[in-house]
Every structure is written in structure tokens, then in C-alpha cells.
Amino acid sequence: MNDPFIVALDFPTGEDVKAFLRSFPHESLFVKVGMELYYQEGPEIIHYLKGQGHRIFLDLKLHDIPNTVKRAMKGLARFGVDIVNVHAAGGTRMMEAALEGLEAGTPSGARRPYCIAVTQLTSTSEQMLHRELWIDRTMEETVLHYATLAKQSGLDGVVCSAKEVPLIRKQCGEAFLTVTPGVRFADDEKNDQVRVVTPYEARKLGASFIVIGRSITRAENPAAAYERLRREWKGEENE
Template sequence: MKNSLIIALDFANKNEVSNFLKAFENEKLFLKVGMELFYQEGPSIIHDLKEQGHKIFLDLKLHDIPNTVKSAMKGLARLNCDLVNVHAAGGFEMMESALEGLEAGTLAGNKRPACIAVTQLTSTSEEQMKNEQLIQVPLEESVLHYAALASKAKLDGVVCSTFEARSIHQSLGSSFLTVAPGIRLETDNAQDQKRVATPEYAKSEGVSAIVVGRSITQSDQPLEKYLLFKHCWEGVLS
């Protein structure tokens, strides 16, 4: 999980995913399946990608009452994903219940999916957080608070921006995962992301894993763009 480069499959259906993956031939990838794709294709898209040997981050950001999240996670655990998530704003009891559901639903002989909590979206600015969520502390303080709550609930880590990762690791330890979206090359368009960073900067701040979407998926040469990100992130070309 650590040092992973995760590609966000920002596609509407299975055909678009298949066309995208043709460029990668036998490359084994870490892929993020989000709400858009999962709600259209359902569990079958997970089964297909796992059969191809890819790792999966199922990014559904569950946020509901504890019992509902527990039951949902029990079902999702059977998909044998590598990583799933919830919204930290759902609270301690909900996050604790999510983990209970995952443990109960994981099939014998399989490893429980890692579970992380979304703190503040990388598309959210401090001004938006204060004006729309009515959270008046600095954004970093909000993220650190949610991360501490997730750690208390025994989750494996959080989704955060690159800019909070160092403080999270200083407070909660290096084994606590920090998964950072909003990763762009200096030449890329930030689009709807607010708190963006380069893969090199994410590495320097101790980020555990980065998520890259449209910079790769919308590229005319996705394999070449992926390898460039991989080089910037890992310092090696495959």
C-alpha cells in the first residue's frame, strides 16, 4: 500500500475502462473505482479488474448511521478490494462500525481491506469549509482532528491533501496511511481541485500513496503519462 500510485478510473462505464486499459497491456496497476463507475456497473467491475490482477481502491466514501455503514462494509468486504473508505465526518462510532463490518465480511483466508477516512476533500478550500460547513478552525486543524478520530477508531489511515501529511505522521506515526488526491504535474491543469501538489512534493512530505486521475485518464498517451508520474513519484522508470 505504501508508495503506491493509484489511478482514478474517471469513466462512466466498463467499455471506457477497457479501452483505457488497453494501453497498459500487462501492467499491473492500483486502480480507484469511484461512485460514477461503481453505481453504473456494480460489483462486476471489481471482479473484472481483480481477475486482471489489479489492486482496487473502492472509493465510495460511506457516510451514514453506524449500523447501515457496518452492513454495507460487510457486503463490500466480499469483493476482496485492497482499500475502501468512509467519511470521517460520520463520527467515531460510524468508523468503528465500518471496521467491524469489514472484519465480519472478509472471507476466510483473505486479508481485510484497508480502511481509510476522508478528512476534507482536496476540492475544498479553507474559505468553503468555514462558510459552508461552519467549521471555524483552520483547515489543517480540522484534518488533523478527523485523522486522530480515525486513528482512535483503529482505521488504517486517511484521505488528505499533501499539505497535511507531514503533520499527520508526526502526530499519529509513519504507519498511519496518508492517501493524497489532487496530484498534478506542474504543467497540468488543476481543474476543480484546490489543494494540489506535484508527486515529488508529495514524496518529500511523506505521503503514503498518491491518487492521479484526469492527468492520466484524459491524456492522449496515458501509458507515457503514467510512467512519467511513476518516475516523479518513485524516482524510477519501469
């Protein structure tokens, strides 16, 4: 089953990942490998996960000068992951360069990874946007502007809060991917996230994919928590 769920493997080591995945011996998951894990384990963790049949969102959030991002993406394309990302704040030329690198690095006959752009982190509040980042537009205006730039640059979608999905869908179309972190069960702690929704709310808002981590990875029974996620997504626990 191709669930629209991406499980964030926010673990420090590959051994932690393997221990977690033992809860899913017959399940092919869509997983996110972020900076914490990738910087410790490198390409080996990607090869391991692919060998186990899992789909991969490689969440490195590239943000640099266009030529550097292009070269980096050319190398990442060879891993055969499903999604990679950049920061939209890097600008149009950088996002275009990311695509150029991916297309150049994707092996012949293979599909290039989807490339999406981070609009604003879900840990960023409206207050932080204004006081620390010195952006004088509202969160919605800022996210929508970045999403529009990503689409104009040829990217496949964005990372955003589920709360911003309806605006992005209206502006960028139904085919434009919206990958939404900051998803928690209603009875979970928010931790360092600010713009948070439940799985059911994310579905109602139209998210293409939801990224969920601690609610699954730190559960006493991860497989049972994943089944709860399926039920909540369908609204079976909200009726």
C-alpha cells in the first residue's frame, strides 16, 4: 500500500534505524533521511534503505550558490531516492540549477527524483518571521510567494505547513506537491514545532504527503502507532 505518510528517521545512527524498522518486517515504508542521520551514516544508509525496499525523501535542504547546488544535486541523483529538497530562499536561479543537476545526474532510463522547496520551517512562528528574519509580510503571503517561485523554477512542489496547503493548491494547481511536516496525534506534545496539525486535519486541508516522526518513532509500539495513523488519516477516530 502506498500510504501518503513519510516517516522521519530522525535517529543518530544506522543501528537505531535498523532497530526501528524491525517493527515493520513486512512493510515497505516511505521514510525521510535528514541531516542528523545522513551526516553520521552517509550514502550507506541510503543504499541500505533502498535495499530493504523503502522509498526515500532525502531531506538535506540545500541552500547555496547555484553552481554548488547543481553539482551537489548531480551527485545525489545517482542514489535513486524519490524526493530531494532545497530552500526556496535560495532564489529562482538556485532552484533551476538544482533541477539541472538532478537531470544531469539521473541515470538513463530512470526517473529523476522529485525536487521540492522548503518555504518556511514549521518551527517558524509569525513572530519569529517578523522579529528575527525581518520579513514584513504575513506567513501566508511569504509561503505563497516562495511556492510560486518554486513552481516558476520548474520544481515539483514544496514543503509547507498543512495549514498553507489550500492557498498553494489554489495558486499552483492540484498537481503541485505539498509535503507537510509538523504532523502530530492530537494527544502528542508539539515539541519544537509551531504550525502543527493532526493527520486528519492534514488530509482535509489537501496535503499530498505528511511527514511524521516522533509520534511513530518514539512510540512504545511503532507498528500500532502507524496503524493509528492510517485510521486517523481516514477519519475513523474522528467520527
